[in-house]
Amino acid sequence: MKARRFASVWDAIEPDRAEAANMKLRAHVMMAIAKAVESWEGTQAAAAKRLGLTQPRMNDLLRGRIDKFSLDALMNIADKAGLKVRMAVSRKAA
Template identity: 55%
Template sequence: MNAEIYESVWDALADTEQEEANLKARSGLLYEIRRAVQRWGIPQEEAAKRLGLTRPRTTDLLRGKLAKFSLDALVNIAASATSPPSAA
């Protein structure tokens, strides 16, 4: 049995360089969003409100379900995660 050797996990998963770049960008954003939410130290329901997401969508995000989020969506969520909370 011959095993293929890949430079990264994304190289193994992606069929094209563009797809690999998209996966890397999405995973990086997801990581930063999750770190921000952890730093907040607030309940998931409150984090969902701050991110502008539903609770189930926030659950998917925090569980790392990358396939459920487009690059565009993650950019928008990251902007919410790095903005100061609005006074309500």
């Protein structure tokens, strides 16, 4: 069996490129939110309230449970966290 190399873990485990791209974006936004939350002083409960989340949902976010969040939901949470998310779109390499 020949070893294959992938640009990211998502490329290796997702069945198609579109889903891998979605998961990469979700992972990046989720990590940025978690980093922002970690920089705030206060409790996890206070951070959850600030983001409009329940405590269990906040716990899911901070533990990286990516399957529990859509890209749309993460974008809304990022906005509440005071983050600006930018995305670049380009053509695929031939």
